[in-house]
Amino acid sequence: MIKRKIYDKLFLFFSVAAFLVAVVPLFSIIAYVVSNGLSVINLSFLTEDPSATGVGGGIANSIVGSFVTVAIASLVGIPIGIAAGAYISEFRSERYSRVVRFVSDVLLGVPSIVTGILVYSLVVLSLHTFSALAGGIALGLIMVPIVTITTAESMAFVPNSIREAAYALGIRRIRVVAIVISNAKGGILSGILLALARASGETAPLLMTALGSQLPFSGLLKPVNTLTLFIFNSATSGNPPLVSQAWGASLVLLLIVLGISLGVRFIAKGRYRYL
């Protein structure tokens, strides 16, 4: 009996230890990024382009590049994702709808660098240039399954009584779908934000599509730098001033990405209160 009780305590100890092991890295990452990044960030770091010598100056071109590629990605990913999600939810009795749902789950697991290769072979090779456009398309394809699944799930949560009430009023189906979408808008919005956070943090698919650049943003059909590409290239440069700039850029990126994720939790909480 005593042995069993000791075993019980050991189990509790083991599970608490697992929790600590899991959260220590998170705090270590945040602590290092904040303490190394804070001293680098000032107004000129955020608003100036890199200096021509390669060292010094700011990261304005990377911030603009991140914004542009994520904006293109939104144009690709959000409309397709919402429409596909609406189809999965509102036609869920059909076999094809379950196929689409299953394939979106599988797409979620495609490594992002493979998406980069797809866009490289479809867009970069045919336009003969690395470009902000190609980078944005790659990020958009990564957003599609995320938006689709979150839209489908939050629309499926809308009670059937709302659909039935709408039909009972003789409303056309297209309006009913619109009503369901507007009832699920909290969930859909958090899905979109989640996809935006994911797209803003991606690096691998941008390597062979957006390529990166030292120059200010100069058009959709030119290579472009993003925050993530800047962090990767500077962190691995071995050049101390660039490395400390990479900490600054990491802090900016982490603020954006964790900010969005926390925002999602806030919105989602509001939604579940109504369920």
Place this chain on the structure above:
Amino acid sequence: MKLNEKYLKYFLTAFASFIPFLLALYFIAIGKDSLLAFQKFGISFFLGSTWNPPREIFQVFPEIMGTLVSSAIALLISLPVSIGLAIFLSEFCPRRFSDFLGSIVELLAAVPSVVYGFWGLAVFVPYFLYPVENFLKENLSFIPLLSSNDGITGYNMLSSGVVLAIMIMPIMSSVCRESFLYVPSSLREAAYALGATKSEVIRKAVIGYAKQGIAASVFLGFGRALGETMAVTMIIGNALQFSYSLLMPSQTLASLIANQYAEAIGEIAISSVIAAGFTLLVISFIINFAARIILRRMRLRGSELI
């Protein structure tokens, strides 16, 4: 009115069809551009160990091994921790805290991979993993997996496996946690009624019932680890030759692509990089497909019981 109905359905179906189309596009477009490399090297593309751009020989056996081994290390570390974490959150922790603590863990999943890589490169490897690995090398070098002829740098297979373990922990623990939620409370109560202690209930009733969910988390975590690029590229040391030792620099398919795409000049080199991507696509597709099948079964079974 009927016409309108039909148009809506066609409209939504057309958008939804983009999704299967995209999956097909991955295989067809990437497959088509890999063809040249597959034709030239045949099966030796997968079984040979030379990647030599000047001589135009491209083979990815070490990278396939590197992908599988680094992901396996990540799983070995992450699985017990994820199960322990899920047990803590679902069985020991009061409900109010468990959602809050769970979302802290999930924040880990939101940290971009390049930031993990940077942290690993500048902090975790030099200050933590390198001393540990040096100790292993000094004392356990009779084990082939931990042997090294020269000094080690810390940027190697083992380090990238450990960082990957941290990165896949959030998804693995949340899938485990979900599967524990599906365990019917009648099962727990029955076990308690038979006089089982809490640890026995967890081991026999909860983990026993949630085996499928744990299996799904293994496949999902494995799938994530396989394709992870930036953190691995920054930590694994990027050596093109195969080594039995986990303390030697290595390479995965994803890090090979990230390192070689820029230097790929000429049709056959480009096709070989794309073919490496095709190989990664096929491996991760199989793993993810399996994960989704198991998850679906689990959810179907769960919904019947709840």
